[in-house]
Every structure is written in C-alpha cells, then in structure tokens.
Amino acid sequence: MFARLAxxxxxxxxxxxxxLRVTRPPAPVPATAPDTVFSAERALRHVEAIAQRPHxxxxxxxxxxxxxxxxxxxxxxxRPQIQATTAIGTRYQEAGRVQNIxxxxxxxxxxxxxxxxxxxxxxxxxxxxxSDDAAGCAALLETLRALRARKQPLAHDVIALFTDGEEAxxxxxxxxxxxxxxxxxxxxxxxxxxxxTTGRSYMFETGPGNEDVVTALRAARDVTAGSTFTTVYRAxxxxxxxxELAVLGLPALNFAFAxxxxxxxxxxxxxxxLNPGSLQHHGLQMLALTKKLADDVLxxxxxxxxxFFDLPLIGLVVYSEWMARIxxxxxxVLTVIVVAPMxxxxxxxxxxxxxxxxxxxxxxxxxxxxxxxxWSGVYTAALALMVLAINAALYAAAKRxxxxxxxxALVVWLLLALMTACLVPGVSYIFTWPLLFALVAAxxxxxxxxxxxxxxxxxxxxxxxxxxxxxxLGVSGAGAIALAVFTSLIAWLLAPLLAGVAGELRWAxAPLLAGxxxLVAIxxALVVRQNADHxxxxxxxxxxxxxxxxxxxxxFGGDRTDAWTRSAVGSATRAPEWTSGLLQGASPLxxxxxxxxxxxxxxxTLVRDTIxxxxxxxxxxxKAPRGTTGLVMHARGAPVxxxxxxxxxxxxxxxxxxxxxxxxxYWAVPDxxxxxxxxxxxxxxxxxxxxxxxxxxxxxxxxxxxxxxTEFVPSQLGDASYVFRRMRF
Numbered sequence: 178m179f180a181r182l183a184x185x186x187x188x189x190x191x192x193x194x195x196x197l198r199v200t201r202p203p204a205p206v207p208a209t210a211p212d213t214v215f216s217a218e219r220a221l222r223h224v225e226a227i228a229q230r231p232h233x234x235x236x237x238x239x240x241x242x243x244x245x246x247x248x249x250x251x252x253x254x255x256r257p258q259i260q261a262t263t264a265i266g267t268r269y270q271e272a273g274r275v276q277n278i279x280x281x282x283x284x285x286x287x288x289x290x291x292x293x294x295x296x297x298x299x300x301x302x303x304x305x306x307x308s309d310d311a312a313g314c315a316a317l318l319e320t321l322r323a324l325r326a327r328k329q330p331l332a333h334d335v336i337a338l339f340t341d342g343e344e345a346x347x348x349x350x351x352x353x354x355x356x357x358x359x360x361x362x363x364x365x366x367x368x369x370x371x372x373x374t375t376g377r378s379y380m381f382e383t384g385p386g387n388e389d390v391v392t393a394l395r396a397a398r399d400v401t402a403g404s405t406f407t408t409v410y411r412a413x414x415x416x417x418x419x420x421e422l423a424v425l426g427l428p429a430l431n432f433a434f435a436x437x438x439x440x441x442x443x444x445x446x447x448x449x450x451l452n453p454g455s456l457q458h459h460g461l462q463m464l465a466l467t468k469k470l471a472d473d474v475l476x477x478x479x480x481x482x483x484x485f486f487d488l489p490l491i492g493l494v495v496y497s498e499w500m501a502r503i504x505x506x507x508x509x510v511l512t513v514i515v516v517a518p519m520x521x522x523x524x525x526x527x528x529x530x531x532x533x534x535x536x537x538x539x540x541x542x543x544x545x546x547x548x549x550x551x552w553s554g555v556y557t558a559a560l561a562l563m564v565l566a567i568n569a570a571l572y573a574a575a576k577r578x579x580x581x582x583x584x585x586a587l588v589v590w591l592l593l594a595l596m597t598a599c600l601v602p603g604v605s606y607i608f609t610w611p612l613l614f615a616l617v618a619a620x621x622x623x624x625x626x627x628x629x630x631x632x633x634x635x636x637x638x639x640x641x642x643x644x645x646x647x648x649x650l651g652v653s654g655a656g657a658i659a660l661a662v663f664t665s666l667i668a669w670l671l672a673p674l675l676a677g678v679a680g681e682l683r684w685a686x687a688p689l690l691a692g693x694x695x696l697v698a699i700x701x702a703l704v705v706r707q708n709a710d711h712x713x714x715x716x717x718x719x720x721x722x723x724x725x726x727x728x729x730x731x732x733f734g735g736d737r738t739d740a741w742t743r744s745a746v747g748s749a750t751r752a753p754e755w756t757s758g759l760l761q762g763a764s765p766l767x768x769x770x771x772x773x774x775x776x777x778x779x780x781x782t783l784v785r786d787t788i789x790x791x792x793x794x795x796x797x798x799x800k801a802p803r804g805t806t807g808l809v810m811h812a813r814g815a816p817v818x819x820x821x822x823x824x825x826x827x828x829x830x831x832x833x834x835x836x837x838x839x840x841x842x843y844w845a846v847p848d849x850x851x852x853x854x855x856x857x858x859x860x861x862x863x864x865x866x867x868x869x870x871x872x873x874x875x876x877x878x879x880x881x882x883x884x885x886x887t888e889f890v891p892s893q894l895g896d897a898s899y900v901f902r903r904m905r906f
Contacts, residue, residue: 195640202454223315271346273844290364297343303895376436384429388483404603526585529575541661549711562694714892731768777802
C-alpha cells in the first residue's frame with residue numbers, strides 16, 4: 178500500500194514540477210541590483226508611465242507615450258528618430274499614419290550588421306495596455322540602460338524599434354520593412370509581445386532556418402521554448418510585428434507571455450494585473466540574447482530548422498531536423514527488439530490504446546466551458562482525471578484478454594514518432610524521447626529505468642499539455658481535445674507504472690478516478706467565478722447614418738451579448754444592413770433604434786477621374802472628423818483592379834483573408850485627409866462607404882447607460898461611436 182501511494186505521489190509531483198516549470202516566471206529583480214543587470218522593478222516605472230490610460234493610434238495619449246519613449250531614449254544618450262509615414266499592411270486590409278520610434282546604439286564594428294529589438298508602443302482602445310505592450314517597451318528601455326552601463330560597447334550595433342500601429346494591423350513593422358533605410362542593416366530580429374498579463378515569456382516563433390539562432394537562445398538559460406510551438410504557430414492565422422518583418426528573410430525569435438488571457442485587450446490589462454515576474458522574464462531573455470548576438474558573428478550563419486525543447490537542469494536541447502529522423506530509426510530498431518517477444522499483445526494493446534485515445538478526444542469534444550472556467554487549472558485537472566478514468570477502464574477491459582498490452586502502446590508511439598519525424602520534425606521530440614526512455618525501461622525491467630522514463634515523459638509533456646490547454650487554447654474545443662489526447666497517450670506509455678498504483682482496484686481504479694474528476698469539477702463550480710480579475714468582455718456601439726438620420730445603440734455579436742449589454746441596450750433586434758460596414762468583417766449591430774445625436778461625418782471628394790490603360794482611375798481625398806481613430810472604407814458596385822493610398826500601392830499578395838469587396842481601414846487620418854486611388858472597369862460607377870469611429874459614447878437623448886459591474890469590462894475597441902456615410906462616384 179505504501180509503495181502504491183509513494184508511486185502516485187511521485188507521478189503527481191512530476192506533473193506539478195512540469196506545470197510550474199512552464200507557467201511560473203522568475204522572481205522580479207529589485208531596483209538595487211547592479212546597473213548592468215535587468216531589473217523588473219526599474220522597468221516597471223516605465224510601465225506605470227506608459228500605461229496610465231489607453232493610447233491607441235489617433236489619440237492624444239498615443240502622442241504622450243511617443244514623447245515619453247523619445248525622452249527616455251534621449252536620457253540614455255541615444256539620438257531617437259521618428260519614422261512618420263503612411264503604412265499599408267500586407268497581412269490585413271489596414272493602413273494608417275504611423276510614427277515609429279527608432280534609436281541606434283553603435284557597437285565597435287561601425288560597418289557591420291545590427292541586432293534589431295522590436296516592441297510596439299500603441300495599444301487597443303479599450304485598455305491601458307500595460308502588458309501588451311508597455312511591458313515590452315519597458316523591457317527594451319531597461320535593456321538599453323543596462324547595455325549602456327557596460328564599460329565596453331558591444332561588438333555590433335543594436336537598433337531599438339518601437340513600432341506604431343501593431344494593434345491596427347502591424348502597420349509600423351510594415352513601414353519599417355518597406356521603407357526605412359536601416360532595415361537593410363539588420364542581421365537578426367528579436368520581437369517581444371504579450372497575449373495576457375502573467376506567466377513565463379515563451380519563445381514561440383522563429384524565422385526561417387532557426388537552428389543557429391535557437392542555439393544562441395541557450396545564453397538566456399532560463400527559457401521556455403519548443404519547436405512544437407513554432408511548428409504549430411506557423412500554421413495558425415495569428416500575427417505579430419514579426420509577420421511583417423518576415424519579408425526581410427532574417428533569423429528571428431519571437432517572445433510573449435500568455436497567462437491571464439481573460440484580461441488581454443481589456444481595461445484590466447493594467448499595471449495592477451501585470452506580473453512583474455513576466456516582465457523580468459522578458460528582460461532576462463532580451464538582455465542575454467542581445468549581448469550574445471551583438472558580441473558574436475553577424476550576419477549569422479545560414480542553417481536549417483532545428484528540433485528544440487527545454488528540460489529542468491539540462492536546459493535547452495537543440496539538434497538538426499535530420500537528427501530527428503535518425504532518432505526515429507533508432508526508436509524503430511529498439512522497438513523491434515523490445516516488442517518481438519511480446520508480439521502477441523501488439524494488436525490487442527494497439528487497438529485498445531487507439532480506442533481509448535479516440536474516446537477520450539470524442540468526450541472532450543463536448544466540453545464547452547466559457548469565461549473564467551475556460552482558463553481554469555481546476556477544470557483542466559477535472560478533465561484530465563475523467564480522461565484517465567476512460568483509459569483505465571479500457572486498459573482493464575483489454576487486460577482480461579492479453580497481459581502484454583505494453584507492446585501495442587509502444588508500437589503506436591513508434592508510429593507517431595516516425596510520422597512526425599518525417600512530416601513535422603519540429604513536433605517529433607514529444608514522441609521520440611519519451612518512447613526511447615520507455616523502450617529502455619521495458620527492455621531492462623528496472624524500477625529505476627521506469628522512473629527515469631516517467632520523469633522524462635511527464636516533465637516534457639504534462640507541462641506542455643497544461644500550457645496548451647489552460648494557457649493558450651482554453652479548456653474547451655480544441656484545447657480540451659488536445660489535453661485529452663495528451664493525457665491518454667501518456668497514460669498508455671506509462672501503463673506499467675500506473676498499473677502498479679491501481680493494483681487490484683476494480684476496473685484499474687476507473688471509478689475512483691471518475692469520482693475524483695467529478696469532485697474537482699464541483700469544486701471548480703464553487704470557486705471559479707467571473708470577477709474583476711476574471712472579467713466578462715463588453716463593448717457598446719452607437720451608430721448613426723448621416724444619409725437617413727437614423728441611429729442605433731447596440732453591440733456586435735447578436736445573441737452572444739452579455740447580461741450587462743442586454744440591460745444597457747434593452748430589447749435587441751437586428752440593425753439595418755448598413756451597420757455591417759462599420760467594422761471589417763462584422764455582422765450588423767444587434768440593438769435598438771435611438772435618437773440621433775448628429776455627430777460630424779466623414780467625407781470623400783473627387784480629385785481626379787481619368788482613364789489609364791483601359792481602366793477608370795478614381796482619386797479621392799478622404800477626410801474624417803476630429804477625434805476619429807479609425808476610418809473604414811468600402812468600395813461597392815464595381816470590382817477594384819488595383820489601389821493605392823497616399824501614393825503607396827496596396828499589396829494584397831500576403832493577405833490572411835480576402836474580402837469580396839475592396840475594403841480598408843485607415844488609422845489616425847491626418848487633418849489633410851488620405852489620398853485613395855482606385856482602378857475599376859471603365860464605365861462603371863462605384864459606391865464608396867465610409868465609417869468613422871471615435872472612442873466613447875455620446876449623450877443619447879432618452880438613454881441611460883447603467884454603470885458596469887466590476888466583472889464587466891470594456892474590450893478591444895471598447896465603447897465607441899460610429900458615423901456611416903455612402904457616396905457614389
């Protein structure tokens with residue numbers, strides 16, 4: 178009995194260590210630390226200055242933050258410059274007048290290449306953006322201060338780039354890559370972001386040919402990185418500034434912390450909710466990598482992609498993709514040696530395991546948690562226990578037919594290792610290394626070998642499974658399925674050890690596991706609540722049509738609106754179709770008609786109307802009312818063949834998604850307006866829709882907006898006012 182309890186506690190301890198290793202950031206360093214050390218306490222002062230209020234493009238606070246960053250760079254003895262230009266995104270249908278902040282810190286090699294450090298200083302309209310990305314700005318300012326405190330300069334130059342308009346469609350990064358002369362001097366790129374307010378700063382994305390630059394990441398020592406993250410991220414429709422800088426074709430690393438995603442892009446992304454340890458982890462990696470790369474050879478050697486992951490005590494493991502295939506062959510040979518004496522159990526074991534994995538994933542498919550529960554470690558544990566119960570029951574049933582089910586599990590793991598090594602080598606380590614150690618343990622029949630195999634498997638995978646679910650995807654849908662599949666695979670690989678824990682328990686302890694899962698879920702229902710720290714996202718919209726004098730109050734999202742929004746809007750109906758043009762890709766408002774306030778409306782005037790190369794070319798000057806942060810333009814009624822904005826061609830070849838009609842959102846429209854040129858088929862008229870957005874709601878006659886309870890917060894664009902207008906040319 179004692180041995181079983183000790184084994185169970187050992188397994189739980191390994192899982193806990195693995196989870197803490199990928200979620201808990203380092204302790205913040207105080208301001209009394211030596212000048213050459215990164216201190217989160219010192220950096221936090223910059224966050225406090227930047228994140229006083231929301232500072233999106235087109236607002237006075239945006240310019241306040243710009244001036245603060247410029248002043249801090251100047252105080253460090255640098256000579257900052259502003260890249261003020263019209264930027265046009267190549268990933269999204271966005272444009273705007275950006276003001277990138279750049280500073281050049283010279284190294285000893287005046288003719289060499291430079292390390293580019295990238296953060297963004299704009300934020301969303303709903304919140305003060307303490308984490309996303311005031312933390313990145315603060316980390317960069319503190320890193321530059323620590324570097325300037327060194328007695329000897331670095332061998333190579335360092336370029337600090339505080340981009341503008343990242344939240345508006347990666348605009349500042351696009352402008353730097355497309356127009357700034359310093360872009361040609363860059364040898365390697367480091368970008369720092371946030372998708373939450375806490376947690377470790379993951380290195381989750383790389384540029385092409387990452388083996389060399391990932392190897393340099395070892396200099397940071399305390400890192401959380403895995404080629405699984407980078408492989409999966411490349412297939413996702415997600416972007417940061419690095420997506421625009423990718424056109425430079427340079428080695429690159431991308432970092433972000435992602436815990437507390439409920440507060441991401443809300444008013445709760447404030448200084449109070451930013452974990453100083455997350456800021457410290459940002460800075461530790463930024464400073465260490467900058468010193469390593471800027472004191473090493475630039476440009477970096479050209480390499481292929483690598484397989485990499487980190488383990489406690491060992492640190493970052495890096496090897497080439499071709500080595501992943503060799504390891505797959507080694508696993509194949511060892512599997513043949515190990516399972517040959519147990520070949521009669523292969524079919525039963527493999528079939529039972531595959532059925533268990535399939536049932537586990539299918540059951541998790543129906544988990545549809547929302548809100549705080551979706552990101553809760555309690556519900557993550559409950560789901561894992563229920564999945565273990567399913568697998569224990571199927572293991573016990575299969576055990577009645579064959580005793581050597583282990584052979585089938587090893588063969589399934591081998592197939593996964595070989596398949597990933599050939600098709601997606603970056604993912605292969607999560608199957609290859611646990612399998613190799615499990616094969617050694619199965620061959621030796623040693624208790625010590627079994628525990629080493631369990632340690633490698635659990636330290637490598639349980640933290641990854643938790644991070645994928647509770648931190649990145651949530652305990653719902655794809656996240657729940659991923660957790661179920663990982664849990665099932667781990668359980669079958671470690672079945673010999675776990676079976677010893679179950680002993681003679683009925684159905685291998687499945688009823689006890691299921692009961693424990695139910696109890697943990699009940700505990701979650703009692704303690705996990707939406708509150709000020711785990712808020713509900715909201716955003717109201719007032720919209721008026723300048724053409725017919727109608728106005729609506731509502732929200733985008735229809736039936737998905739929350740209780741507070743319904744109380745503010747009242748009985749909601751679908752608004753007219755013109756409200757679908759207020760935001761790109763949005764459906765019409767759901768709300769009610771209200772009295773019109775008569776806000777100033779946007780306008781477009783015809784500058785030129787000519788025939789060029791057989792097409793009608795219309796040039797418009799588009800203006801927005803004062804206070805407008807974003808102006809959405811739609812061209813309807815005729816296909817747009819080509820277009821340009823402020824004499825810059827709109828490049829659509831890299832768009833994430835394409836709209837059936839020409840659309841563009843222009844941020845921070847200058848007082849003089851934007852020049853928009855459209856080429857359409859000759860002889861065709863065109864309807865040009867404009868929607869100007871400004872933060873906040875006006876005083877609407879006869880309407881009282883109730884105050885938000887603490888668990889309801891503005892999100893993304895926040896409460897905003899929209900004025901729609903349609904013109905024909």
